[in-house]
Amino acid sequence: MSVRRAALGLALAAPLCLLGAGHARADLRMCNLTASKVGVALGYRDPQGWVTEGWWDLTPKACETLLKGALAARFYYVFAVDYTRGGEWSGRSLMCTKDAEFTIRGVEDCLARGYDRNGFFEVDTGEQKSWTIQLTDPNQPAAPSP
DSSP: OOOEEHHHHEEEOOSOOOTTOSSOOOEEEEEEOSSSOEEEEEEEEETTEEEEEEEEEEOTTEEEEEEESSOOOSEEEEEEEETTTOOEEEOSEEEEEOSSSEEEEOSSSTTTTTOEEEEEEEEEOTTOSOEEEEEOOTTSOOOOOO
16 A cells, blocks of 8 residues: 655645635534545544544545534644545554544553554644645645646
């Protein structure tokens, strides 16, 4: 399986532009801008500690809300798998996952607790209350700047 590096194929979108919207919603969203079906796992810190959740299945060119409501943390962590062509978007922050749908408390001793361990990449929201993460194909040419 070829590994896709988050730095090569990931565009972190600025906060959602809410000007002109009928009603403002604060959420963490993920947009799959690739031609592949993608599975996404999310890690974050809540008042009880670290938690990882998955899997959200994103169809090509679609967006999904991962967390509803105003964001409570500055940093979120993502691990995504390309189901169609193989490969992944990963990083250096090791967190627990499993093959089926999951919510896992804690990021320590993943293997000893019967979970898989994967590297998640960090998303810095800059303490915004809404944020959209965009997964892009590293082979896709960059859009021209205006």
